[in-house]
Amino acid sequence: MIRKTLAAVAVATALIAPQFAYAQNATVLNYVGTIGDSTRMGTQTYTITAGAKPDSYTMAGKVDLNFNIKMLLINYHVINQSNYTEVWEGGKLTSFRGTTRDRDDNYSIEYAAGNVTATKNKDKPQATPAPPDVAPASFWLESWFMKTPHAKYISTNSGKVKNAKPPKLEGTQTASFRNQQVKVNYYTMDFDGEKYEFWYLADSGLLYKRAEPSEGGKVVFTLQ
Secondary structure (H helix, E strand, O other): HHHHHHHHHHHHOOOOOOOOEEEEEEEEEEEEEEOOOOOEEEEEEEEEOOOOOOEEEEEEEEEEEEOOOOOOOEEEEEEEEEEEEEEEEEEEEEEEEEEEEEEOEEEEEEEOOOOOEEEEOOOOOOOEEEEOOOEEOOOEEEEHHHHOOEEEEEOOOOOOOEEEEEOOOEEEEEEEEEEEEEEEEEEEEEEEOOEEEEEEEOEEEEEEEEEEEOOOOOEEEEEE
Protein backbone atom coordinates (compact mmCIF):
# COMPACT_ATOMS: atom_id res chain seq x y z
CA MET A 1 0.00 0.00 0.00
CA ILE A 2 2.77 2.45 0.84
CA ARG A 3 4.24 2.24 -2.67
CA LYS A 4 0.84 3.01 -4.19
CA THR A 5 0.38 5.87 -1.75
CA LEU A 6 3.77 7.40 -2.53
CA ALA A 7 2.97 7.16 -6.22
CA ALA A 8 -0.41 8.80 -5.61
CA VAL A 9 1.23 11.63 -3.71
CA ALA A 10 3.69 12.22 -6.56
CA VAL A 11 1.00 12.15 -9.24
CA ALA A 12 -1.33 14.40 -7.24
CA THR A 13 1.35 17.05 -6.85
CA ALA A 14 3.26 16.69 -10.11
CA LEU A 15 1.48 19.54 -11.86
CA ILE A 16 1.35 21.91 -8.91
CA ALA A 17 4.60 21.28 -7.06
CA PRO A 18 7.66 21.03 -9.32
CA GLN A 19 9.96 20.80 -6.27
CA PHE A 20 8.22 17.63 -5.11
CA ALA A 21 10.52 14.66 -5.82
CA TYR A 22 9.56 11.06 -6.45
CA ALA A 23 12.43 8.86 -7.55
CA GLN A 24 13.90 5.51 -6.58
CA ASN A 25 10.97 4.75 -4.27
CA ALA A 26 11.65 7.94 -2.26
CA THR A 27 9.41 10.94 -1.75
CA VAL A 28 10.70 14.24 -0.35
CA LEU A 29 8.29 16.69 1.26
CA ASN A 30 9.71 20.15 1.94
CA TYR A 31 7.76 22.53 4.17
CA VAL A 32 8.26 26.16 5.12
CA GLY A 33 6.90 27.30 8.48
CA THR A 34 5.50 30.76 9.15
CA ILE A 35 4.11 32.34 12.28
CA GLY A 36 1.92 35.35 13.01
CA ASP A 37 2.12 37.83 10.16
CA SER A 38 3.76 35.27 7.85
CA THR A 39 7.16 35.64 9.54
CA ARG A 40 9.35 32.79 8.35
CA MET A 41 10.36 30.52 11.21
CA GLY A 42 12.16 27.64 9.49
CA THR A 43 11.67 24.39 7.62
CA GLN A 44 10.61 20.77 7.95
CA THR A 45 11.68 18.02 5.55
CA TYR A 46 10.31 14.47 5.35
CA THR A 47 12.06 11.87 3.20
CA ILE A 48 9.96 8.73 2.82
CA THR A 49 11.37 5.54 1.31
CA ALA A 50 9.19 2.52 0.57
CA GLY A 51 10.29 -0.76 2.11
CA ALA A 52 10.60 -4.18 0.51
CA LYS A 53 7.60 -5.57 2.38
CA PRO A 54 3.95 -4.51 1.98
CA ASP A 55 2.88 -1.59 4.15
CA SER A 56 6.45 -0.79 5.11
CA TYR A 57 8.52 2.36 4.83
CA THR A 58 11.20 4.46 6.49
CA MET A 59 10.64 8.14 7.11
CA ALA A 60 13.51 10.48 7.98
CA GLY A 61 12.38 13.83 9.37
CA LYS A 62 14.40 16.99 9.81
CA VAL A 63 13.29 20.17 11.57
CA ASP A 64 15.19 23.45 11.50
CA LEU A 65 13.32 26.26 13.26
CA ASN A 66 14.81 29.56 14.38
CA PHE A 67 12.53 32.51 15.08
CA ASN A 68 11.60 35.29 17.46
CA ILE A 69 8.20 35.77 19.05
CA LYS A 70 6.98 38.62 21.21
CA MET A 71 4.69 38.02 24.19
CA LEU A 72 3.59 41.18 25.94
CA LEU A 73 6.87 43.05 26.49
CA ILE A 74 9.16 40.05 26.33
CA ASN A 75 10.93 38.78 23.22
CA TYR A 76 11.62 35.06 22.97
CA HIS A 77 14.22 33.53 20.69
CA VAL A 78 13.09 30.01 19.82
CA ILE A 79 15.45 27.41 18.37
CA ASN A 80 14.37 23.89 17.54
CA GLN A 81 16.54 21.55 15.51
CA SER A 82 15.85 17.83 15.29
CA ASN A 83 16.51 14.74 13.23
CA TYR A 84 14.54 11.53 13.56
CA THR A 85 13.80 8.29 11.74
CA GLU A 86 10.60 6.23 11.76
CA VAL A 87 10.56 2.61 10.58
CA TRP A 88 7.17 1.04 9.79
CA GLU A 89 6.51 -2.63 8.99
CA GLY A 90 3.10 -4.06 8.15
CA GLY A 91 1.41 -0.78 9.01
CA LYS A 92 2.91 -0.61 12.53
CA LEU A 93 5.76 1.44 13.96
CA THR A 94 8.73 -0.83 14.74
CA SER A 95 11.31 1.76 15.73
CA PHE A 96 11.81 5.47 16.19
CA ARG A 97 15.03 7.34 16.97
CA GLY A 98 15.62 11.03 17.23
CA THR A 99 17.73 13.84 18.62
CA THR A 100 16.50 17.36 19.31
CA ARG A 101 18.00 20.66 20.33
CA ASP A 102 15.23 22.73 21.89
CA ARG A 103 16.72 26.07 22.93
CA ASP A 104 19.29 25.04 25.55
CA ASP A 105 17.95 21.51 26.04
CA ASN A 106 19.05 18.42 24.15
CA TYR A 107 16.91 15.30 23.84
CA SER A 108 17.67 11.79 22.70
CA ILE A 109 14.69 9.56 21.91
CA GLU A 110 14.38 5.86 21.12
CA TYR A 111 11.33 3.64 20.67
CA ALA A 112 11.74 -0.13 20.54
CA ALA A 113 10.02 -3.21 21.93
CA GLY A 114 7.02 -1.24 23.18
CA ASN A 115 8.97 1.33 25.21
CA VAL A 116 9.97 4.92 24.56
CA THR A 117 13.22 6.01 26.21
CA ALA A 118 13.88 9.74 26.35
CA THR A 119 16.98 11.41 27.73
CA LYS A 120 17.12 15.16 28.43
CA ASN A 121 20.59 16.65 28.62
CA LYS A 122 22.56 14.56 31.13
CA ASP A 123 19.52 13.44 33.09
CA LYS A 124 18.79 9.79 33.75
CA PRO A 125 16.96 8.20 30.79
CA GLN A 126 13.20 7.89 31.29
CA ALA A 127 11.44 4.84 29.85
CA THR A 128 7.69 4.95 29.16
CA PRO A 129 5.55 1.99 28.02
CA ALA A 130 3.70 2.67 24.77
CA PRO A 131 0.75 0.85 23.18
CA PRO A 132 1.35 -1.29 20.08
CA ASP A 133 -0.49 1.19 17.84
CA VAL A 134 1.59 4.21 18.90
CA ALA A 135 2.79 6.63 16.21
CA PRO A 136 5.21 9.56 16.03
CA ALA A 137 3.60 12.99 15.74
CA SER A 138 4.76 13.69 12.19
CA PHE A 139 1.31 13.43 10.52
CA TRP A 140 2.77 13.48 7.00
CA LEU A 141 0.28 11.08 5.36
CA GLU A 142 -3.51 11.15 5.58
CA SER A 143 -4.10 7.41 5.28
CA TRP A 144 -1.67 6.58 8.13
CA PHE A 145 -2.71 9.22 10.62
CA MET A 146 -6.24 10.40 9.83
CA LYS A 147 -7.93 7.29 8.45
CA THR A 148 -6.25 4.95 10.95
CA PRO A 149 -6.06 7.25 13.99
CA HIS A 150 -3.90 6.51 17.01
CA ALA A 151 -4.72 7.25 20.64
CA LYS A 152 -1.09 7.84 21.60
CA TYR A 153 1.68 9.71 19.81
CA ILE A 154 5.39 10.04 20.44
CA SER A 155 6.48 13.67 20.52
CA THR A 156 9.20 14.07 17.90
CA ASN A 157 10.56 16.87 20.05
CA SER A 158 10.78 15.49 23.61
CA GLY A 159 9.94 11.80 23.25
CA LYS A 160 6.98 12.11 25.61
CA VAL A 161 4.02 9.83 24.89
CA LYS A 162 1.04 12.15 24.41
CA ASN A 163 -2.71 11.67 24.06
CA ALA A 164 -4.80 12.58 21.04
CA LYS A 165 -8.51 12.50 20.35
CA PRO A 166 -9.58 10.89 17.06
CA PRO A 167 -9.22 13.34 14.18
CA LYS A 168 -12.41 14.84 12.80
CA LEU A 169 -12.94 15.22 9.07
CA GLU A 170 -14.47 18.67 8.80
CA GLY A 171 -15.10 18.37 5.06
CA THR A 172 -13.59 18.98 1.65
CA GLN A 173 -12.28 22.42 0.76
CA THR A 174 -10.64 24.17 -2.15
CA ALA A 175 -7.25 25.66 -1.40
CA SER A 176 -4.90 27.87 -3.35
CA PHE A 177 -1.53 26.21 -3.89
CA ARG A 178 1.16 27.40 -6.28
CA ASN A 179 -1.35 29.60 -8.11
CA GLN A 180 -3.79 26.75 -8.67
CA GLN A 181 -6.99 25.64 -6.93
CA VAL A 182 -6.75 22.13 -5.45
CA LYS A 183 -9.18 19.91 -3.53
CA VAL A 184 -8.16 19.13 0.04
CA ASN A 185 -9.55 17.18 2.98
CA TYR A 186 -9.64 19.30 6.15
CA TYR A 187 -9.22 17.69 9.60
CA THR A 188 -9.05 18.95 13.15
CA MET A 189 -7.48 17.08 16.06
CA ASP A 190 -7.06 17.68 19.78
CA PHE A 191 -3.46 16.65 20.41
CA ASP A 192 -2.35 16.77 24.04
CA GLY A 193 -4.84 19.53 24.75
CA GLU A 194 -3.84 21.70 21.79
CA LYS A 195 -5.73 22.15 18.54
CA TYR A 196 -4.09 20.97 15.34
CA GLU A 197 -5.46 21.43 11.83
CA PHE A 198 -4.47 19.47 8.71
CA TRP A 199 -5.18 19.93 5.02
CA TYR A 200 -4.36 16.94 2.79
CA LEU A 201 -4.43 16.57 -0.96
CA ALA A 202 -7.23 14.04 -1.17
CA ASP A 203 -6.00 10.64 0.09
CA SER A 204 -2.35 11.58 -0.36
CA GLY A 205 0.17 13.96 1.18
CA LEU A 206 -0.05 16.75 3.71
CA LEU A 207 -0.47 20.18 2.12
CA TYR A 208 -0.83 22.44 5.16
CA LYS A 209 -0.49 21.88 8.92
CA ARG A 210 -1.44 24.51 11.49
CA ALA A 211 -0.79 24.41 15.22
CA GLU A 212 -0.74 26.78 18.16
CA PRO A 213 2.54 26.43 20.12
CA SER A 214 2.76 27.15 23.83
CA GLU A 215 4.78 30.29 23.10
CA GLY A 216 1.77 31.79 21.32
CA GLY A 217 0.80 32.60 17.75
CA LYS A 218 -0.27 30.24 14.99
CA VAL A 219 2.32 28.23 13.11
CA VAL A 220 1.54 27.10 9.58
CA PHE A 221 3.69 24.62 7.63
CA THR A 222 3.17 24.74 3.86
CA LEU A 223 4.31 22.20 1.27
CA GLN A 224 6.63 23.84 -1.23
